[in-house]
Amino acid sequence: MQTFFSNHSLLPQQLPSIEEARWQRLAPDYARMVLLSGLGFWLPAGVAGLVLSTLGVIPFNAMLTSAVWLALLVPTLLGYPAARVKRYAIREQDVLFHEGLLWKSTTVIPRNRIQHIQTENGPLERWFGLVTLKCYGAGGQQADLVIPGLEETLGQQLRQYLLNQAEDTDDPGNAGGDDDVQQ
Amino acid sequence: MTYSSDWHRVSPLAIIHHGLNFLRQLVGSNPGPLLGLVAGTVAFARESPLMIATTALTLVLLGVVMAVMGWLRFLYRVHDGAIQVQQGVFIRHKLTLAFERIQNVRLERPVYLRPFGLARLTIESAGSASEEVHLPGIPLAEAEGLRDRALNETPSRQAPEAEAAGADSPTTQELLRRRPSDLIIYGISSPAILWGGAIAASLLGALTRNMGDARNQQAEQAMNTLLEAMPGWLPDFLVLPLAILLLLLLMALASMTMALLRYQGYQLFREGERYRVTSGLVTRREQGIRHQRIQHLHLAQSFVARLFRRHHLSCHPIGPSLPDQPDGGGGVLMAPSLTPDEQARVIETLYPDLDWHSLRFQQVSARFMLPRFAFWGLLAVITAGWVTVSDVPAWTLALFLPVPPLILLNWRRQGWCLQGERLILRGGLIGCHYTLFDAYRVQTLRLFQNPLQRRAGLANLGIRLGSGGFRIPFIPWETGTRLMDHLLWQVETSRAPWL
Numbered sequence: 249m250q251t252f253f254s255n256h257s258l259l260p261q262q263l264p265s266i267e268e269a270r271w272q273r274l275a276p277d278y279a280r281m282v283l284l285s286g287l288g289f290w291l292p293a294g295v296a297g298l299v300l301s302t303l304g305v306i307p308f309n310a311m312l313t314s315a316v317w318l319a320l321l322v323p324t325l326l327g328y329p330a331a332r333v334k335r336y337a338i339r340e341q342d343v344l345f346h347e348g349l350l351w352k353s354t355t356v357i358p359r360n361r362i363q364h365i366q367t368e369n370g371p372l373e374r375w376f377g378l379v380t381l382k383c384y385g386a387g388g389q390q391a392d393l394v395i396p397g398l399e400e401t402l403g404q405q406l407r408q409y410l411l412n413q414a415e416d417t418d419d420p421g422n423a424g425g426d427d428d429v430q431q
Numbered sequence: 432m433t434y435s436s437d438w439h440r441v442s443p444l445a446i447i448h449h450g451l452n453f454l455r456q457l458v459g460s461n462p463g464p465l466l467g468l469v470a471g472t473v474a475f476a477r478e479s480p481l482m483i484a485t486t487a488l489t490l491v492l493l494g495v496v497m498a499v500m501g502w503l504r505f506l507y508r509v510h511d512g513a514i515q516v517q518q519g520v521f522i523r524h525k526l527t528l529a530f531e532r533i534q535n536v537r538l539e540r541p542v543y544l545r546p547f548g549l550a551r552l553t554i555e556s557a558g559s560a561s562e563e564v565h566l567p568g569i570p571l572a573e574a575e576g577l578r579d580r581a582l583n584e585t586p587s588r589q590a591p592e593a594e595a596a597g598a599d600s601p602t603t604q605e606l607l608r609r610r611p612s613d614l615i616i617y618g619i620s621s622p623a624i625l626w627g628g629a630i631a632a633s634l635l636g637a638l639t640r641n642m643g644d645a646r647n648q649q650a651e652q653a654m655n656t657l658l659e660a661m662p663g664w665l666p667d668f669l670v671l672p673l674a675i676l677l678l679l680l681l682m683a684l685a686s687m688t689m690a691l692l693r694y695q696g697y698q699l700f701r702e703g704e705r706y707r708v709t710s711g712l713v714t715r716r717e718q719g720i721r722h723q724r725i726q727h728l729h730l731a732q733s734f735v736a737r738l739f740r741r742h743h744l745s746c747h748p749i750g751p752s753l754p755d756q757p758d759g760g761g762g763v764l765m766a767p768s769l770t771p772d773e774q775a776r777v778i779e780t781l782y783p784d785l786d787w788h789s790l791r792f793q794q795v796s797a798r799f800m801l802p803r804f805a806f807w808g809l810l811a812v813i814t815a816g817w818v819t820v821s822d823v824p825a826w827t828l829a830l831f832l833p834v835p836p837l838i839l840l841n842w843r844r845q846g847w848c849l850q851g852e853r854l855i856l857r858g859g860l861i862g863c864h865y866t867l868f869d870a871y872r873v874q875t876l877r878l879f880q881n882p883l884q885r886r887a888g889l890a891n892l893g894i895r896l897g898s899g900g901f902r903i904p905f906i907p908w909e910t911g912t913r914l915m916d917h918l919l920w921q922v923e924t925s926r927a928p929w930l
Contacts, residue, residue, distance in 0.1 A: 263916040266878075341923040353879035356915065358922045361874045361929075385874035386930060387726075387749040387897030392875040 266354060269337035269344050277376045278397025279331035285372050286324035294320065336395045338406065343383060345393055357383050357393045365410050366391070367403050379403035383410070438506040438517075442549050442568035445505070446498045448541070449567070507566055509577070514554065516564050528564055532556045533581040534724050534748045535762040538574055540715035550574040554581060555750070555762050582705050582719045602702070606780055607766055607773060609697035609710075613741075617694065617767035618687030620736035621743060694767055701780060706746070708764055720764050723928055724748045726872050726898035728781060730774065732862030741768040742865075744777060749897035749930060782867070785853060792846030792857050796889050799845060799905040803838045807831065837861075847903045849914070852921060854894075856901055870918050871925035872896050878911050894918070897930070 294317060301308040330349050337344040342358045366382040373379060377400050382391035398406065476483040497520060505518045513529040537553040544550060552574045554564040566574070609617075695712035708718045726749055730742040744766040766777060775787050811831045817823050837860060846857040849870075856866040877893035884890060890911040892903045906914070 263913075263920050265912060265916050266919075267912055342919060348879070350882045351879065352885065353877055355875060355877045356919060357875045358873070358919060360923060385895070385897070387874070388895065392895065 264339075266344060266356065269339060271335040271337050271344075271346065273335050274331070274395075274397035275376075275378055275399045278334075278378060279328050281372055281376045281378065281397070282327045282331040283324070286327045290320045290324055331397065334397070338409075343393055343395075343410065345395055355393050357385060359410060361385050362410060365407050367407050369400070381406055438508045439569075441502070441505060441507070441566055442544075442547065442570075443502055444544055444547060444549060445568035446502050447543050448551060449498060449501065450494075507564075514564055514577070514581075516566075526564060528554060528556055530581050534750065535718065535720045535764075536578045536581045537762075538578050538717040538719075539711070540571070540717075542713050544568060545715070552577060555748075578717075578719060582721055604701045605698060606701050606706075606777060607697070607699035607769075609694060609767060611691060611695070613768045614690045614694050614697070615687050616736070616739050616741055617743065618690030619683045620733050620739065620741065621686065621690065621767070690767070694765075697767070699766055699777075706764060708766075718762075718764055720746060720748055720762070722781070724930070725764075725781070726896045727866055727868035728778070730769075730865040730867075732859060732864060734861035736768070737862040739768070740771060742771075742774050742863075743767050744769055744774065746781070747898035778867070782853065785850065785867075790848050790850060790855060792848045792855075793906075793910075795842070795845040795847075795903070796887070796905040796907070797842060798884075798887055798889060799842045800838050801883075803841070804835070807834045807838070845904060847906075849917070854918070856903060866901055868896060869927075870921035871927055872929055873918050873922050876915050876918060878915055880908070 297306070297316075298313070300306050301313065326349065330347070333349060334345070334347045336346070341360070342356050343362075344354060344356050346352070346354045362383050363386050364384050366384070367379045368382065369379045378397050379400050381395045381398055381403050383393040385392040395406075472483060500520045501518070504520055504523070505516070507514065507516045509515075512531070513527050515525065515527045517523060517525045534555050536555075539551045539553070540549075541551060548571050549568045550571045552564075552566040552569060554566075554577075556563070566577075569577075692712045693716075694710045696715075697708065697710040700707045700709075704723065705719055705721045708716075710716055725746045727747050729745045729747060731745070732742050736743065746764040746766075748762045748764075750762060769777065778785060778787050811828070811834075814823075814827060814831070818825050818828060841860050844857060844859040844863055848855045848857070852870050854868060854870055858864045858866075873894055874897055875893075875895040877895075878890050879893065880890040884905070885908075888908050889905050890908045892906060892911045892914060894901045894903070903911075903914075
């Protein structure tokens with residue numbers, strides 16, 4: 249079965265590589281949504297702080313204020329490019345997700361290891377018409393692979409598609425184990 | 432089917448189990464509040480003994496009534512290929528656990544159940560702890576019947592060849608037996624020693640706190656007389672090291688006792704496709720797991736264990752594993768303090784085509800040490816600064832001396848080896864740990880790198896199995912991607928049952 253695979257750690261070049269995966273970008277609205285939710289969270293608090301300090305309710309300290317603003321604003325603004333570099337790939341046998349501006353990571357979950365799949369959308373996501381797709385493996389507490397920022401119809405299609413696949417692989421010849429795929 | 436489909440009740444002795452469990456939770460997790468409560472009660476009892484007595488009586492009666500009610504409402508049955516349990520006094524819970532979903536089974540015979548021919552059965556599924564079935568106090572024969580059924584039930588979807596292999600009558604083969612001397616080594620070299628220490632420390636803390644608020648002056652006086660009673664020939668600077676030594680000795684003693692209690696009479700059997708462990712002095716415990724359910728094998732070695740050239744082996748089924756628990760967590764099957772020969776033999780039984788001695792491990796990049804040097808270097812600089820500005824003794828800096836060699840050693844220990852379909856990871860500091868699993872057990876893979884690693888063309892590969900997550904740090908990016916591709920290929924072409 250694996251005559252081309254020696255016992256030493258020389259890996260065959262013939263295997264399909266994750267580097268050749270066809271990556272898909274997330275919905276363009278997703279980056280906007282991330283920015284909006286980040287700013288929506290911090291801006292009111294920041295503005296309230298500024299107003300209170302100009303009114304003299306709390307003492308104004310230029311250094312401290314600018315430091316806090318920078319510390320909150322920079323990561324929030326960085327959320328935008330970070331959201332833009334996130335991408336995913338659906339291959340025949342697995343689902344991939346890539347993220348990170350500086351700390352980069354690529355996560356893969358084989359499709360025959362997906363136990364159940366969930367789509368979620370919060371109020372802001374609903375506003376933008378986006379969903380988050382979560383794939384769960386066995387034995388873990390949280391989702392193994394999360395793809396945010398999918399257009400709603402696409403998200404549902406993907407979910408259904410991956411569900412079908414998981415059920416297909418569950419024929420008697422291929423014991424995928426106990427499956428909870430009917431979620 | 433040998434089981435009637437009626438609902439059964441467990442033996443009333445199960446009440447003892449629930450009571451003990453309650454007490455253990457009360458005492459075990461944090462004895463501080465309990466001691467405080469007792470002290471408060473004692474203080475209060477001096478004021479109005481009658482009220483305390485009536486309150487205590489009411490509480491005890493309430494507890495007994497609740498326990499009896501709980502026992503009356505606890506019913507179980509075997510029905511339609513599943514175990515069903517219903518319980519709860521106010522809120523009824525009903526749990527159905529199909530035999531084919533069972534991950535592992537534990538049969539325990541506590542000392543208070545043994546004379547009555549009863550046993551306690553714990554059955555775990557792949558899900559969370561809330562999906563566990565406890566049957567405290569059922570006849571031994573029935574418990575054994577349920578255990579056998581749970582362990583032999585093959586999922587209907589299992590590959591035919593595996594079914595054929597499981598069908599022939601299993602012959603019992605003893606794989607391993609532990610003498611008390613092995614267990615003593617386990618006691619002083621296992622992480623349980625830390626647990627013993629933690630328990631001792633929390634007890635001591637609670638005691639001193641209590642002495643503080645209850646009988647402050649008396650305690651102080653007692654301490655002073657104790658200090659005065661210390662032999663005059665004992666130099667002051669020796670008091671602290673001696674106290675630490677004494678504490679260590681106590682911890683070791685506690686840990687050895689725990690190991691003996693838990694693993695006395697340890698025997699590991701192989702019966703066809705399943706493994707069974709019996710052990711325990713006070714509570715006879717029997718644990719079973721099917722070979723197919725074992726997700727990964729872990730060989731742990733603390734530095735004390737290294738002195739004895741021993742490894743502690745554990746077989747992990749699916750589920751979050753809690754490696755540092757005294758008994759290795761719920762479903763984990765332990766084989767304590769193995770000599771190199773025993774280790775090779777057990778591994779050979781578990782993974783027949785693996786030649787343990789011929790493994791060649793790949794080193795990870797030496798840059799693995801950089802973040803560690805940076806962290807400890809920073810700590811050393813801060814300490815140095817502290818020493819110069821305040822009156823911290825300068826010898827604290829000497830504590831950093833062993834750090835660089837330890838980091839070097841830690842790096843040398845890191846390694847990985849792909850042999851056939853198996854991946855073996857090596858790690859550790861002074862001792863050497865190994866983690867071994869079949870590539871097809873992989874659930875999720877993650878290749879990640881920080882900016883510095885990217886400049887050096889390195890990455891970490893994170894591997895998650897159903898039984899836990901592991902990491903191969905600081906390997907070349909190309910190796911990482913190729914290893915990932917290879918593992919994915921193994922997972923995606925495998926048709927072996929993996930849950």
